[in-house]
């Protein structure tokens with residue numbers, strides 16, 4: 001039975017990838033320091049190693065204890081705004097932890113690695129939809145940290161034969177359609193859960209960050225991709241690196257939705273108004289980020305199965321309604 005190490009497997013995207021692996025019958029070990037992740041997000045039967053990636057001795061111990069077919073590396077600092085306040089912390093932690101992890105994997109003979117990368121690599125993109133040939137020009141330290149990690153992995157690929165997949169996520173949202181996992185960040189900064197919580201009157205009214213962008217309704221356009229589809233893209237990438245070696249893919253649904261579109265979808269699905277007001281722009285927000293995921297589709301056969309904004313909002317709404325305290329509701 002294949003066995004995978006999933007760092008950040010107690011977090012939002014990581015926990016959905018763990019479910020995708022378990023659904024295939026794979027064995028999973030999660031390594032997570034639980035600063036962002038939740039113990040309750042790790043399913044029964046999955047070993048949780050509570051450790052920080054900065055603890056090299058613990059990481060080496062994990063590789064000495066188990067033999068892994070691949071590492072799926074989700075654990076990272078990932079809030080764009082916070083990275084603008086603490087650039088060196090973001091860069092040093094994301095880069096050092098990721099490359100030391102890859103180094104430990106290589107030393108243990110594990111030469112398969114899947115990296116959670118980001119659309120933030122592209123900054124203000126030179127064209128939309130954004131394909132893999134677009135200019136890499138991050139406009140914040142978070143995106144730049146992932147660029148540096150991708151470059152480090154490319155060297156490891158050339159020199160050590162590491163086979164890696166760099167998966168550039170656009171806006172991950174939604175939750176497991178079977179209700180086994182959901183989105184629970186602290187602090188929550190993402191639009192979909194904030195809009196749902198505002199509708200459920202669990203949070204204050206939503207602030208729309210700017211309506212003077214050069215878009216049809218003046219609000220920013222993003223590519224919301226269902227987290228379960230994103231999880232499946234990891235499975236597709238694992239298969240691809242096995243047969244074809246390293247790869248880099250942009251992953252989105254290919255559909256742009258504005259902030260106003262998201263508010264309308266939440267109101268339609270939830271049957272409640274989303275109280276909101278218009279505020280100033282948020283620093284560092286590009287007007288439009290939409291992925292061209294054609295390469296991933298053509299090379300792996302991956303297809304989004306929950307691609308519509310309504311699917312995303314429906315599953316996210318169901319989880320948040322069922323878990324008013326998020327994972328704190330669970331034993």
Ligand code: UFG
Nearest residue numbers: 078118119120170171189190191207208209220259285289
């Ligand atoms: N937004 C609001 N009000 C809020 C929160 C968000 O109007 O209270 C807007 C943002 O301005 C943006 C959109 O909703 O236009 C989406 O914002 P999110 O914070 O949900 O997501 P981001 O697009 O900022 O960032 C996400 C990931 C990043 C990744 C980026 C790449 O969190 O890690 O997508 O597209 F880099």
